[in-house]
Amino acid sequence: MPVREIAGVHVDFDDEGFMTNPDQWTEEIAKALAEEEGISELTEGHWKVINFIRNDYKEKGQPPTIRRMNKVGGIATKDLYDWFPQGPAKKAAKIAGLGKPQGCV
């Protein structure tokens, strides 16, 4: 499992660039990861999403789906696509320091 330095600390990642230990996550790491994903600035909206999915992860043990962010988190799906273009569920989970959302069957 690759370890690399980001925002001045050593962090564990999987092969697809998702953090493997959510406890290592900091807001500074989120900003650096967002930049790597092409999001230059994390706005209030971004943080609302990141905070929701981190809290939801603590409760449920897995990153939420887009529908869950909408229904439980009250975040409009359109906004999610605006803030995290091309696959908001994956991208937001990555920036929030969580594993890759489970694939469907």
Add this chain to the structure above:
Amino acid sequence: MKKILILGAGTAGTIMANKLHQVLPHDEWQVTIVDQNETHIYQPGLLFIPFNIYTCNDVIKPKRDFIPQEVELIMSGIDVIEPEKNRVKLANNQVLSYDYLIIATGSHLAPDETEGLLGDGWNKNIFEFYTLEGACNLQKFLKHWSGGKMVLNIVEMPIKCPVAPLEFLFLADWWFTEQGIRDKVDLTFVTPLPGAFTKPKAASILGDFLDKKNIHLVTEFNTGSVDSSANKIVSFDGKEVEYDLLITIPTNMGDAVIERSGLGDELNFVPTHKHTLQSKAYENVYVIGDATDLPSSKAGSVAHFQADVLIENIQRAIDGLPLVEEFDGHANCFIESGFGKGLLIDFNYDVEPLPGKFPLPGIGPFSLLQETKANHWGKMMFRWIYWNLLLRGSELPIQAQMNMAGKTK
């Protein structure tokens, strides 16, 4: 008398009613099953109706014919489940108490979840084939369609029988060829997934089939709305696909009674232990079939394999023993590929579909992930097995857990 109550007499509920009747002493246990529809639909057959392979009457039988006489069958909707009080209120005002509850309320299409889907085009040039009504409407439409751009769109995952959309496309390619209009039909598959299927190896093999059959593939398309006036689907991030004929696989959701009872997730599926099938919230509540939130396929074969584990666990619970953690996510699906051929896939939570022979290693008669005539006949024979053996809870010569023998990595 102690009571076991089953909610839903679809594939999973009917199998459980039969199995419970077989194993529980009739002087100690009353088994009751509730459903709101008299008609059992052989759902794997719906796929064949639009292409005139089955008629609408070929896939239906009375539910009553499959419930043992000693099992009480109540025809009613369900108002609310009250697990704290171990009781269920029915729409007909009856109140049923239970010692054990089995939730088998399934999943259904929710086209109203997508903006514009139920607009002017619905049943005119927008159809679905997951209900009897939808499949029969589409049969009539296709009979007179002269061609154009047909788009098949999965709105959102998870869906019931995730291979059915591919089968529909393969059969469409065959059907339009037979009708002599394949050159006038453009076939496009639009999916939210990154490939043709949920599992990588099968996705790549099935993707090659799409290519070979000249079916276009648009991936990672998350449908936000349908515009009936301009005949196009629009994704949440603004991509558009135009159609003349839209075959939609709308959002699938669990029953509304799950939401009314506060038992579900955001899609009204019930959180369930993935290996025991016990509900996560209540010890004496079990969940089977499409109603669960498990990452296994929503399909009849899965309900059948789950039933083998659940019947064991209900008996163990009654006898005060720990539950077995034996459900492994096993699914087994024939995939009709058109022109009298088919494929077969066999997989579970951890092992994706692999090539090989099934069920006898090295012999078959069925071939995994390969197109053969035998697989097609397996699929066509399955209707008889379903009505005569599977629903009645008879033993089939396939074990509940997936077996690696006969598969090649």
